Amino acid sequence: MSGDVVPSDDRSPVAVLEAAIGHRFAKPALLREALTHRSALHDRVAGRTGHGRRGRLPVQSRGAGSNERLEFIGDRVLGLLMAEWLLERFPAEQEGALGPRHANLVSRPVLADIAAKIGLPDVIAVAPHEERAGIRQVANVLADALEAVLGALYLDAGLEPARQFVRRAWTPVMTGQARPPKDPKTALQEWLLGRGLPLPSYETVSMEGPSHAPLFVIRVSSAGRTGEGQAGSKRAAESGAAANLLSQLDEGEGA
Numbered sequence: 001m002s003g004d005v006v007p008s009d010d011r012s013p014v015a016v017l018e019a020a021i022g023h024r025f026a027k028p029a030l031l032r033e034a035l036t037h038r039s040a041l042h043d044r045v046a047g048r049t050g051h052g053r054r055g056r057l058p059v060q061s062r063g064a065g066s067n068e069r070l071e072f073i074g075d076r077v078l079g080l081l082m083a084e085w086l087l088e089r090f091p092a093e094q095e096g097a098l099g100p101r102h103a104n105l106v107s108r109p110v111l112a113d114i115a116a117k118i119g120l121p122d123v124i125a126v127a128p129h130e131e132r133a134g135i136r137q138v139a140n141v142l143a144d145a146l147e148a149v150l151g152a153l154y155l156d157a158g159l160e161p162a163r164q165f166v167r168r169a170w171t172p173v174m175t176g177q178a179r180p181p182k183d184p185k186t187a188l189q190e191w192l193l194g195r196g197l198p199l200p201s202y203e204t205v206s207m208e209g210p211s212h213a214p215l216f217v218i219r220v221s222s223a224g225r226t227g228e229g230q231a232g233s234k235r236a237a238e239s240g241a242a243a244n245l246l247s248q249l250d251e252g253e254g255a
Contacts (some may be wrong), residue, residue, distance in 0.1 A: 003195075010226070012118055013122040013123045014031070014123055016122075017120065017122075017123055017149075018119060019030075019126060019206050020117075020118035020119060020120065020169075021149065021153060021165050022079065022161070022164060022165055022168065022226065023156070023157060025152070025153075025156050026156055026157070027155075027156050030070070030152040030155055030156050031149070031156075032075075032125075033065065033066075033069075033070055033148070033152065033154040034067050034069055034070045034126075034148035034149045035120075035123050035124050035125055035145065035148075035149070036065070036066050036125045037066060037067065037124055037125060037126045037130070037135070037141060037145070038066035038067075038068060038199045039126050039127035039129075039130040039135070040126050041066040042065070042126040042146055044058050044193065058149065062087045063190070066123045066149075067144065067145060067148035068144075069146045069151075069152060070148035070151035070152050070155075071144045071145075071148040072145075072151070073151040073154065073155070074132055074146075074147035074148050074150035074151030074154070075106075075147045075151075076151070077150055077151060077154045077162055078106055078147060078150055078166065079102070079106060079141040079161075081162065081163050081166045081167075082102050082105050082166070082170075083098075083102060083176065084163075085166070085167065086098050086101055086102055086105075087171075087177050093180070097180040098180075099178050100179055100181050100182060100183065101155065103181075103183070104110050104173075104177070104181040105170060105173060105174065105175065105177075107236075108139050108140060108143045108231070108232070108233070108236055109139060109236070110140065110170075110173055111139075111143035112139035112140075112143045112146075112197055113141040114146060114170065114173075115142035115143065115145060116142060116167050116213055117169075118146075118169065120142055120145050120146060120149070121137060122137040123144065124136055124141070124142075124145050126141075126237075128187065130210075130213075136215055138213050138232060139231065139236075140232035141213060141234055142188070142234065143233075147219055149160040150162055150165070150166070153165060153245050176220065181182060183239060184239045184242035184243035184246060185200075185238060185239055185247055186238070187242070187244045188200055188220070188222075188242040188243075188245060188246045188249075191250075192222055192223065192245060197222060198222050198223070199222065200220045200221065200222040200242065200245065201221050201222065202218055202219070202220045202222065202241065203218070203219050203220075203221075204216065204217070204218055204234070205218065206221050207234075213232065214231060214232060214233075215231075215232060216230060216231060216232070216233065216234045216236075216237040217229075217230045217237065218230070218234065218237040218238045218240070218241045220238070220241040220244075220245050221243055222245065223246075223249060223250070225245060225248050225249065227241045227242065227243070227244030227245025227246070227247075227248060228240075228241050228244060228246065229241035229242070229243070229244055
């Protein structure tokens with residue numbers, strides 16, 4: 001474990017998060033910044049107070065901004081560490097197989113799931129109105145916060161602690177990849193083409209929510225069936241819709 005060991009009697013959400021990461025920050029301001037959603041920053045600028053919920057990181061009147069800059073570097077750190085790990089784990093595979101593996105490991109659903117497991121929803125600082133809207137459970141928000149935390153960890157302690165955290169937190173996903181995963185849209189297209197059926201048609205049913213936390217609903221149609229998916233990005237919603245339709249087609253073929 002890098003940094004100082006977190007005392008066992010300190011069970012605040014931030015201390016629990018540091019324990020899950022395996023690192024106590026020498027520069028706590030970096031962690032504060034990583035856990036500050038931009039809605040909280042806007043609240044601060046407007047002169048409103050933060051959520052003030054006990055055990056959560058407060059929005060301070062001075063100091064770090066939102067976590068977007070740390071998310072930027074954390075995304076690059078994660079991409080590098082995953083590429084390095086995949087090369088070690090699958091020495092015989094080429095880019096065509098490694099690429100889908102990498103895309104899956106750094107995808108929003110995977111990041112959001114890991115973020116939830118290490119307790120990020122309990123410590124992200126958000127504006128009160130966004131908290132009431134349930135933004136703490138939005139996959140994009142959780143994924144971005146996890147990348148920001150990883151960026152903060154890298155800046156605080158370097159690449160090795162970041163590598164240790166990634167390999168520990170992502171191990172269940174990595175070891176579950178017996179074969180390279182296939183994007184649902186690609187899998188659906190191949191399924192349809194293999195049976196001489198029309199290519200799928202995607203349409204946007206709706207797009208709601210604020211700009212920083214949108215919700216897309218996408219419908220895909222082919223072979224007389226439709227599937228729907230919803231997510232914080234159009235691409236992810238399309239993948240969800242494709243997976244939904246593909247499961248229907250598989251079930252119909254097996255019936």
